[in-house]
Amino acid sequence: MIRLISTSLTLLSGLLTSSLLAQPSVIPADAQRAAQAVRPDAIRAHMRFLADDALEGRKPGTRGFALAANYVQTQLEALGMKPAGDNGTYRQAVPLRRWQVREGTSTLTLTRNGKEQPLAYGRNFILSPNPDLPASDVSAPVVFVGYGVSAPELDYDDYAGIDVTGKIVAFVNGAPATFPSNQRAYYSSAKAENAVAHGAVGVLSFNLPTDLQNRLQSAAPRARQGIYRWMDKQGNPQRTFPALKGTASLSDSTARLLFAGASTSFDDALLKARRNQPQAFPLNVWIRMQTQTEVVEDVAGQNVVALLPGSDPVLKDEYIVYVAHLDHLGIGRPVKGDSIYNGAHDNASGVAINLETARLFASLPKTPRRSILFVGVTGEEMGLLGSDFFASNPTVPKEKIVANLCLDMPFFFHPLLDIVPYGSEHSSMVKEVTAAAKFVGVQIAKDPIPEQAVFMRSDHFSFVRQGIPAIYVKSGSQTGNPNLDGTKLNLDWRATIYHSPQDDINQPFDFNAAAKHVQLQFLIGYLTAQADQRPIWNQGDFFGTKFGKSAVKP
Structure with missing residues (x-):
């Protein structure tokens, strides 16, 4: 069986080579010969x-x-x-640290018209660890900011015309579908940074009801494992947002609770989001997030x-x-x-x-004229x-690194x-x-x-x-x-x-x-x-x- 697989792969490699030889190219002959020597096995x-x-x-x-x-x-x-x-x-040493939320002493409470409503961890919400603050407590009014995106070059800003300084912002995960693919990817992932830039002290995120794959119940097991960050030489965690005193993901039903008594209903707000229209308005609710964060482990990461x-x-x-x-x-x-x-x-x-x-x-x-680095990285x-x-x-x-090629x-x-x-x-x-x-004979899509x-x-x-x-x-x-x-x-x-x-x-x-x-x-x-x-x-x-x-x- 092994011999049959090896023979098939050799034949495939030969077909690949003959296909490439038939194509005229400006690629130098030495590079062509090297490319044709690829081994699928x-x-x-x-x-x-x-x-x-x-x-x-x-x-x-x-x-x-x-x-x-x-x-x-x-x-x-x-x-x-x-x-x-x-x-x-x-090897390059990569010092990593993991933090976890101490669930038993971490809470999220919704207050409307003076009436408090404690929510259930894991069913209604999940808190993110805060590497910068072992204990954090924030209470503030909530403002809905659509996708939570500010993209002036695309003439889109969910924060236009509203002040969220000292407030907690709530937003839908993702970004407008009208954005170019890579900008959509960037803005989908830059929500916390944008919230901090506008003065927010906490964030609440939730998915569109149609996004079944990323529902809170599906995300909970992995989220409960905590987060990792790399540490600088002074022992400080990197890529964190100390200004955010609380970060939570909400379930579908909990997100709906936020909109009770608001100027726009939950369904209308999501409809506007699907139509890629910027929006922001206060919600008739206060949220208090109390997050206890503990260091779970240090990991001696390594890059090759x-x-x-x-x-x-x-x-x-x-x-x-x-x-x-x-x-x-x-x-x-x-x-x-x-x-x-x-x-x-x-x-x-x-x-x-x-x-x-x-x-x-x-x-x-x-x-080649320039040097080539091959890096096998940890912690992706x-x-x-x-x-x-x-x-x-x-x-x-760093200034001498001119290009990167990634494969994943x-x-x-x-x-x-x-x-x-x-x-x-x-x-x-x-x-x-x-x-x-x-040269390889593939189209670009x-x-x-x-x-x-x-x-x-x-x-x-x-x-x-x-x-x-x-x-x-x-x-x-x-x-x-x-x-x-x-x-x-x-x-x-x-x-x-x-x-x-x-x-x-x-x-x-x-x-x-x-x-x-x-x-x-x-x-x-x-x-x-x-x-x-x-x-x-x-x-x-x-x-x-x-x-x-x-x-x-x-």
Whole structure:
């Protein structure tokens, strides 16, 4: 059986090679030969090891994660990659800490017309830990602010005309569907920051009633595990909002309670939100949130960092960073008799593809002009923590990192006929993406699931936040089978397999499609490393304006 699989993969690789040889290209011959040498069976082998039960789901701080990190390090070391972590090693220490709400002494009380109504933890609401305040107590009137979004460049502001200073704001999760995909993803995830900027002291969030997947009851088990943050050298948690004295998620029925006696009903407010209309108005209610937060554990996180030095005397001091997260969820609640959350697709697949990409780079007769960094990061499942730590505290000069390529759950359950290159529309890297896609023979598509806020959900965004252009390639919706809808397949997988023990190696992966992902990763990075000029943000681009320091001139 193993021999048959290996033979099939070899045939697939041969077909892939002959297909590429038939295409004229401006890509140099050495790079073409390297791309054509991709090995689908090597991707499968890397994934099989990283997603094995012996690694126990690769949770940061565990033996299983250490085994995964050792495996990746030895693979990169065997390819001749140099150590680029701390103190001449292949590792970068990432200090992590976890906080949890002490539920027995944490409360949320609703007061209307002088009458108090205590609510039930876990059924009506869930509080978020506050890493900056072991004990916090806030009581204030509540203002509904629609989606809680302020996007002046899109002529949208839920906070227009209302003062929320010293108040608690309530908002619907998500962002207007009329926003471009990546901006929608950003604004869906920047609610707390925006609330603080407007002077709020607390936030209440809830989902649209139609968003069944993210109902409070579904989110409660994971939320109760607490939150992680990385610590700076002074021992302070990062990416927190000390001005917010209370943060709660509400159930559907509890959110409705807020609107009793308000100028606009719950249903009318949600209708206006669905119509993408800004709105804000006071609710006839006060909320008191009392949150007791305790430190649960410190975790010695680690990133794996390896370097392929560039060949150009000047440009070798600039870096292209490949990143994929090593971690997954460890051992958890049993589902269908299995408690090991192997994370084969999420994200043994991305690590395996980047390892094969590293091999293609190592096979070149001459290394690219710029240097290449391969980084296996920790704590992505905890909130992009390892990549945020690296991008904020890189082991090379930050200003010399010119581009990032991220891979996470690329989705290769069918032939790769089109791709969604998240980020390519924001910078000059669109040239490299277009050239690589043409060579590999895939079309470029738009985001088929903008409501999933994909652009904010993996490690590339840690680099965007530091002003570094980034590319995050995922499969599109074409399958080559008129009876198979790629978008439905993707959404069904997210609803049934994602973040469950069933994300193991025994899924119907298409390793020929995975090999195309390797070729795309390799060629985009190679062309970027060879270019005379470093990538720059497009003139007036949202992310370039917000985070970047350079932009394409008109």
